[in-house]
Amino acid sequence: MQCQSSWQREHRAERARDDRARRARGLARPFLRLRLAGYAFFLPFFVVFLVVVVAPLAYAIYLSFFQTRMIGGTVFAGLANYTRVIGDALFGAGLLRVALFLAVQVPIMLLIALGCALAIDSGRLRWPSLFRISIFMPYAVPAVVAALMWGYMYGDQFGLVGQLSDALGVTAPDLLSRSWMLTSIGNMVTWEYVGYNMIILYAALRAVPEELYEAAEMDGAGAIRIAWSIKLPALRPALLVATIFSIIGSFQLFNEPNILQTLAPAVITTSYTPNMYAYNLAFNGQQINYSAAVAVVLGLVTVVVAYVVQIITARRENAL
Numbered sequence: 001m002q003c004q005s006s007w008q009r010e011h012r013a014e015r016a017r018d019d020r021a022r023r024a025r026g027l028a029r030p031f032l033r034l035r036l037a038g039y040a041f042f043l044p045f046f047v048v049f050l051v052v053v054v055a056p057l058a059y060a061i062y063l064s065f066f067q068t069r070m071i072g073g074t075v076f077a078g079l080a081n082y083t084r085v086i087g088d089a090l091f092g093a094g095l096l097r098v099a100l101f102l103a104v105q106v107p108i109m110l111l112i113a114l115g116c117a118l119a120i121d122s123g124r125l126r127w128p129s130l131f132r133i134s135i136f137m138p139y140a141v142p143a144v145v146a147a148l149m150w151g152y153m154y155g156d157q158f159g160l161v162g163q164l165s166d167a168l169g170v171t172a173p174d175l176l177s178r179s180w181m182l183t184s185i186g187n188m189v190t191w192e193y194v195g196y197n198m199i200i201l202y203a204a205l206r207a208v209p210e211e212l213y214e215a216a217e218m219d220g221a222g223a224i225r226i227a228w229s230i231k232l233p234a235l236r237p238a239l240l241v242a243t244i245f246s247i248i249g250s251f252q253l254f255n256e257p258n259i260l261q262t263l264a265p266a267v268i269t270t271s272y273t274p275n276m277y278a279y280n281l282a283f284n285g286q287q288i289n290y291s292a293a294v295a296v297v298l299g300l301v302t303v304v305v306a307y308v309v310q311i312i313t314a315r316r317e318n319a320l
Contacts, residue, residue, distance in 0.1 A: 057299075064293035074289075081293035090271040091294060095301065097182065098273050102250040102305075105186035110242055112190065113197035114235070118227055120198075121205040132202070136195030143192065147259035150188045151176075155263070176264040185256045193249070197242045204238035205231060240313050244306050251302040254279070274298045 067077040085091055116135050120128045138146065153160040154175040165172035175184045208230065216226050254275040261268040261276075270280040274294065282291035 060292045060295055063289050064296050066289045068289060077289070081290050082297065084290065085293050085297045088294075091274060091277055091297075094271050094274045094277050095298075098250055098253055101182055101186060101253065102247060105189060106243065106246040106250060108186075109190045109194055109246065110197060110239065113194050113242070114201055114239070116194065116198045117201035117205060117235075118231065120202055121231070122223065122227075132198070135198055138192050138194070139196045141192070143255035144259060146188060146192055147256045150184070150191075150256075151260050151263050154184055154260075176260065176267065178267045181257075181260070181264065181267050185253070185260070188256050189249075189253075193246070197246070200242050201235055201238050204235050208234045236313070240310065243309060243313075247306050247309060248302055251275075251298060251305070 064081050065076060065078060066074050067080060068074045116131075119125055120132055125131055141149075152158075156162040156165070156172060156174050156176070161172050161175060173180055175181075212230050213226060216230060221229070252275055253273045257268050257272050258276055258279075261272070268276075270284070271277040275298070278291045278294040278298065281287045281294065285291075
């Protein structure tokens with residue numbers, strides 16, 4: 001009887017283990033199906049990302065390690081193209097030019113976008129929807145069309161600036177001259193992207209809980225105090241995103257100077273910006289390999305600058 005009782009206990013324990021294993025397998029199947037469904041939804045994006053981003057980037061890096069010579073054809077050159085880029089005065093001048101553009105234009109653009117977002121969120125504007133659409137509308141204009149439009153207005157003889165100066169009897173500055181060109185391009189880019197950044201900041205403001213505003217008002221805080229103590233701290237992540245996007249856009253500056261080059265060819269050369277330099281090397285100079293090296297170095301500079309800005313911002317937030 002004792003042996004039979006022991007055998008029964010072992011049999012029940014084994015059946016209990018089998019039941020638990022079956023239940024575990026039954027619970028695992030739905031999780032497995034959900035995981036496979038998640039991978040199925042992610043797969044189209046992953047394929048497009050590989051084809052559109054990873055493959056061209058890998059091919060550009062591959063091209064940058066070769067040189068095409070009159071004798072010998074295309075040969076492996078190692079880091080020779082990158083060494084040439086580092087010592088290239090034309091690339092360095094273009095890089096410094098867009099760095100100056102970034103340092104001046106981006107803060108001005110973000111401050112204007114911040115002011116517009118705070119004005120809309122304050123609830124004191126009349127017809128805020130019309131104001132928001134009006135500010136955002138230039139972003140819907142293609143960059144090439146915007147460059148053509150502003151290039152016409154900048155003309156001192158045939159454009160709007162020249163016509164106004166003639167009508168008023170004053171001498172207007174030549175906005176397409178060497179000393180004014182970067183400012184003119186900055187004005188164009190600011191006009192195009194203020195609305196885009198305003199939408200990012202305004203969306204972040206709409207995510208702030210209303211309870212914080214109500215508590216601040218109960219404590220006697222005014223509109224300026226609420227904006228300084230609640231809204232601006234809430235906007236830090238959105239401002240960081242807008243800054244990163246603006247840094248990337250500044251180093252990729254191409255459309256505006258490329259269009260204005262036809263109006264001021266003596267001012268805007270083929271190496272005015274690093275992107276223009278890489279483009280002209282590849283399609284006008286037939287230096288595909290060196291152009292790829294220029295593009296790779298420009299991408300690395302953009303990544304480093306964006307990462308440094310992100311690190312500095314994170315340290316400031318931790319200090320606060």
